[in-house]
Amino acid sequence: MTVRKITEYPDDVLAKVGKPVTEFDDDLKALCDDMFETMYDDHGVGLAAPQIGLPLRLFVMDCEGIKLVAANPEIIETSGEQTGQEGCLSLEKVPAVVVRAEKATLRAQDLNGEWFEKEAEGYAARCFLHETDHCDGKLFIDHLPKMRREMIIKKFKKEKKVYGK
Numbered sequence: 001m002t003v004r005k006i007t008e009y010p011d012d013v014l015a016k017v018g019k020p021v022t023e024f025d026d027d028l029k030a031l032c033d034d035m036f037e038t039m040y041d042d043h044g045v046g047l048a049a050p051q052i053g054l055p056l057r058l059f060v061m062d063c064e065g066i067k068l069v070a071a072n073p074e075i076i077e078t079s080g081e082q083t084g085q086e087g088c089l090s091l092e093k094v095p096a097v098v099v100r101a102e103k104a105t106l107r108a109q110d111l112n113g114e115w116f117e118k119e120a121e122g123y124a125a126r127c128f129l130h131e132t133d134h135c136d137g138k139l140f141i142d143h144l145p146k147m148r149r150e151m152i153i154k155k156f157k158k159e160k161k162v163y164g165k
């Protein structure tokens with residue numbers, strides 16, 4: 001297992017719609033091992049393939065007891081609303097308040113290519129939505145009004161300078 005380098009905003013790959021995962025083989029398993037390792041190393045609860053520079057529809061997560069690999073993820077149902085803080089490893093975890101659905105149902109393929117559906121609420125639902133967005137080339141800041149988005153980007157650039165990453 002290897003900790004991969006996290007791709008940071010404004011890298012192009014983060015704005016690309018990912019390609020579908022088609023091979024469910026040992027390479028995919030090894031990639032997902034690396035993604036978990038990278039996520040834990042950076043104390044994240046979710047990590048999508050574009051965040052390590054790969055334009056693929058794939059993410060891993062371990063959030064509030066839900067640990068899974070999601071290939072070709074889609075959100076098939078949402079309900080309710082929650083307002084809470086959210087951050088992203090590709091933006092130095094600079095937090096912002098984002099309104100999301102309270103409940104979300106994820107449909108995706110596991111490491112063997114088997115389709116599954118999983119419902120979550122609260123923070124885990126937020127994670128489903130955030131990571132599926134990454135696979136569609138969207139970042140959490142895209143959900144913010146322009147002024148707040150610019151503020152977050154400014155903060156992120158400042159943190160980068162301070163910590164020299």
Ligand SMILES: [Zn+2]
Pocket residue numbers: 087088089090130134
């Ligand atoms: Zn993210």
